[in-house]
Each structure stands twice: as C-alpha cells, then as structure tokens.
Amino acid sequence: xxxxxxxxxxxxxxxxxxxxxxxxxxxxxxxxxxxxxxxxxxxxxxxxxxxxxxxxxxxxxxxxxxxxxxxxxxxxxxxxxxxxxxxxxxxxxxxxxxxxxxxxxxxxxxxxxxxxxxxxxxxxxxxxxxxxxxxxxxxxxxxxxxxxxxxxxxxxxxxxxxxxxxxxxxxxxxxxxxxxxxxxxxxxxxxxxxxxxxxxxxxxxxxxxxxxxxxxx
Amino acid sequence: xxxxxxxxxxxxxxxxxxxxxxxxxxxxxxxxxxxxxxxxxxxxxxxxxxxxxxxxxxxxxxxxxxxxxxxxxxxxxxxxxxxxxxxxxxxxxxxxxxxxxxxxxxxxxxxxxxxxxxxxxxxxxxxxxxxxxxxxxxxxxxxxxxxxxxxxxxxxxxxxxxxxxxxxxxxxxxxxxxxxxxxxxxxxxxxxxxxxxxxxxxxxxxxxxxxxxxxxx
Numbered sequence: 296x297x298x299x300x301x302x303x304x305x306x307x308x309x310x311x312x313x314x315x316x317x318x319x320x321x322x323x324x325x326x327x328x329x330x331x332x333x334x335x336x337x338x339x340x341x342x343x344x345x346x347x348x349x350x351x352x353x354x355x356x357x358x359x360x361x362x363x364x365x366x367x368x369x370x371x372x373x374x375x376x377x378x379x380x381x382x383x384x385x386x387x388x389x390x391x392x393x394x395x396x397x398x399x400x401x402x403x404x405x406x407x408x409x410x411x412x413x414x415x416x417x418x419x420x421x422x423x424x425x426x427x428x429x430x431x432x433x434x435x436x437x438x439x440x441x442x443x444x445x446x447x448x449x450x451x452x453x454x455x456x457x458x459x460x461x462x463x464x465x466x467x468x469x470x471x472x473x474x475x476x477x478x479x480x481x482x483x484x485x486x487x488x489x490x491x492x493x494x495x496x497x498x499x500x501x502x503x504x505x506x507x508x509x510x511x512x
Numbered sequence: 513x514x515x516x517x518x519x520x521x522x523x524x525x526x527x528x529x530x531x532x533x534x535x536x537x538x539x540x541x542x543x544x545x546x547x548x549x550x551x552x553x554x555x556x557x558x559x560x561x562x563x564x565x566x567x568x569x570x571x572x573x574x575x576x577x578x579x580x581x582x583x584x585x586x587x588x589x590x591x592x593x594x595x596x597x598x599x600x601x602x603x604x605x606x607x608x609x610x611x612x613x614x615x616x617x618x619x620x621x622x623x624x625x626x627x628x629x630x631x632x633x634x635x636x637x638x639x640x641x642x643x644x645x646x647x648x649x650x651x652x653x654x655x656x657x658x659x660x661x662x663x664x665x666x667x668x669x670x671x672x673x674x675x676x677x678x679x680x681x682x683x684x685x686x687x688x689x690x691x692x693x694x695x696x697x698x699x700x701x702x703x704x705x706x707x708x709x710x711x712x713x714x715x716x717x718x719x720x721x722x723x724x725x726x727x728x729x
Contacts, residue, residue: 306712306715373712388616392610395609400707442717467714467717474531481724483716487706488531493617494527500683503698
C-alpha cells in the first residue's frame with residue numbers, strides 16, 4: 296500500500312466500491328474490468344482506476360480486478376478487518392433510532408452499551424439492552440475497551456459528552472447531535488447531519504419544480 | 513435570486529450555514545460579518561462570500577449579514593418555507609429508527625404514514641402510528657398529497673418501492689436502503705449511507721493510529 300495522503304473524497308467513495316463488490320461476490324462474480332465496474336457504479340473507469348491507484352492499484356491492465364481481492368483490500372484500507380466496540384450516549388428518540396440502526400450493521404461494529412442522564416430512562420430496557428447511568432461512562436469505556444462513542448445527546452450536552460468519551464479513551468466519535476463538536480487530534484470525528492441531507496432533498500425538489508415551470512413558459 | 517446553476521457542494525453547505533444562523537438568532541445576534549461567521553463555521557470568509565454570492569449575495573460590504581435575513585433567504589433557497597408530507601416504506605429496525613428520527617426534525621417535515629409488507633407488522637402501533645399495508649401506498653400518497661417517500665426497505669425491495677412511490681406522485685425520495693436506486697428525472701433523490709460515514713470513521717481511526725506508530729519510530 297502506498298503511503299500517500301488519501302483525500303477525503305476518495306475515502307468517501309471506498310465504502311461505495313465495497314458495497315458493489317459485496318453484491319458481485321454474492322452473485323459469484325470473480326473478476327471485473329474497470330469498464331464494467333464503471334457501468335455498474337456510475338463513476339468513470341478513469342475515476343475508478345485513479346481512486347484505486349491511491350492504494351497501489353490492484354488491477355492488472357487487461358485482466359480486470361479480482362472482486363474478492365479488491366474487497367479485502369478495501370476492508371484493510373478502511374480498517375474493517377477488526378472489531379469496533381461502540382457505546383451510545385443519549386437514549387432519547389435519536390439514540391433509540393441509532394441503537395436500532397446499529398443492529399442492521401454488517402462487519403465488526405458492536406454496540407456494547409447505551410448511556411443516559413435522564414433518571415426516568417436509566418435502568419429501562421431498550422431494544423434488549425439496559426440503559427445505563429451516564430455517570431458510569433468513563434469506567435465502562437475503560438473496562439470494556441470501547442473504541443467508538445456515538446453521540447445522540449441534545450446539542451447542549453454534546454461537547455461535554457465528547458470530552459468525557461475522549462478522556463475515557465475512545466479512538467473515534469460518531470456525532471449525531473445537531474451541533475459541531477471539537478475533539479483532540481488523536482481522536483477521529485465523523486459527523487452525520489441527516490437533516491442536511493433532507494434539506495438538500497427539499498432543495499432539489501424545488502429546483503426541479505422551478506425548471507418545470509420555466510420549460511412550460 | 514440569480515438563476516445560475518448552483519453546485520451540489522454549495523447546496524450541501526447551506527444547511528450548515530442555516531444551523532449556525534439559527535444558533536445566532538437564538539442568542540439574539542442580529543448582524544454578523546463574513547469574518548466572524550468564518551471563525552464560527554470553519555470555512556474561509558472568502559468561501560462564505562463566494563457561496564452566498566451564488567444567490568445574489570446578501571451582505572453589504574462592511575456591514576455584514578443580517579442573521580435572520582440570511583437564514584430566511586437560505587430557507588427560501590432550500591424550500592424550507594413550506595410543508596413536506598412524508599411516508600416511510602419499511603417498518604423494520606431501519607424504518608423504526610427513521611420514524612423516531614423524524615420526530616426530532618424541525619421545520620415543515622411531517623411524517624404522515626408508515627407502510628410495510630410484513631403481515632406480522634401491519635396494523636401494529638409503532639411510535640404512536642399504525643403501520644399500514646404497503647398495498648395501499650399509491651392511494652395514500654395520492655389522497656394525502658405526500659411529497660416525500662422515505663425508503664427503509666431491504667435492498668431487494670427498494671427499487672420496486674421507489675417505482676411505486678414515483679408512480680403515485682411523490683416529488684422526492686429519501687433512500688436509506690443499502691442499494692442505489694433509480695428514479696425518473698422529475699423526482700429528486702437523496703441517498704443516506706450511514707454505514708459509509710461509519711466506515712470513513714474507521715478509516716480515520718486507523719489512519720491516526722498508523723501515524724502515531726510512525727512518529728514513535
């Protein structure tokens with residue numbers, strides 16, 4: 296693997312490659328050319344070759360890519376060849392939603408605990424897991440060797456939750472709270488704003504409507 | 513508003529501007545310079561000016577932006593100044609998660625119904641809403657004037673679900689199914705791959721680890 300700096304855009308495309316490769320594996324396809332892969336995935340063949348060359352390139356000119364080989368390489372690049380132990384902070388609607396969602400995840404992502412400050416929720420069962428007291432989060436992260444903290448708190452509590460998780464030793468934060476948070480440099484941060492995606496959808500819907508009106512004039 | 517083609521990258525940044533503007537409004541801030549806004553949001557002042565110039569620009573040189581004025585303009589651009597009626601297809605873990613999530617949405621996004629093919633789930637109450645029979649989706653969309661269909665089905669059913677929703681007349685599809693789907697040109701499509709975000713997080717965690725190891729040599 297080349298040790299060059301890989302752009303965020305490439306990193307964002309790799310999981311997409313991986314999804315298509317898994318589909319191909321399921322269908323028993325062993326080899327695929329960048330041209331065929333391009334038709335399937337909707338990027339140009341040149342884009343695909345360029346992306347994969349970031350990692351030294353796996354295809355041999357004229358022979359195509361080994362589907363399983365490429366998928367395994369991408370797994371290794373993304374670090375999906377190991378287990379990730381996760382906790383959720385915040386057991387409200389959002390935390391409940393994400394806890395539910397983690398059940399549908401494939402690979403080594405394992406939800407180990409859900410934590411909450413609200414005394415009405417602590418001790419209750421939610422999706423087969425007892426909601427734990429937020430006060431115990433640091434001990435739990437240390438003892439259970441938690442890698443990833445998923446923040447599903449309200450905006451006001453998100454930064455404090457992140458500080459506590461980082462102090463306790465998580466290596467990554469997956470933030471669903473509706474606020475941008477800061478973490479130390481040695482901790483990775485990935486932010487999901489579902490509402491941003493919904494707002495973009497609203498924009499595109501209105502954009503199409505405007506164009507339709509325009510073309511009727 | 514200028515009638516130029518606005519890039520997807522700008523569209524993706526507008527909801528972020530909007531979130532910060534709402535925070536400022538809550539704090540009672542009326543005006544903000546692009547410099548101050550830049551410090552807050554983490555883009556360069558020049559990037560912000562350039563983005564907002566796409567829409568004709570709202571700031572007056574030396575006077576800064578009107579916080580509420582700018583937020584209202586962004587609302588209008590994104591089409592958030594109206595109601596969107598939504599249905600969810602698929603009441604499994606993922607659909608349940610997203611139904612829960614929609615409760616936390618601000619603005620005009622309204623979940624009107626949840627539909628399912630599984631007879632064990634149809635008729636059950638989920639988060640205060642009765643799960644309806646998928647067979648009735650077309651009638652419901654027409655009668656209830658549904659704008660957005662949210663696809664939370666399994667991969668195998670996603671394209672058929674999208675076809676049915678588009679036939680029934682939705683104007684936008686928000687796809688959470690783990691497969692890429694196609695829609696007619698007059699329908700907007702926005703895809704969420706939460707797992708892509710989690711995989712990117714795993715990559716960044718491993719990247720940081722590699723660098724730490726490298727620097728210890």
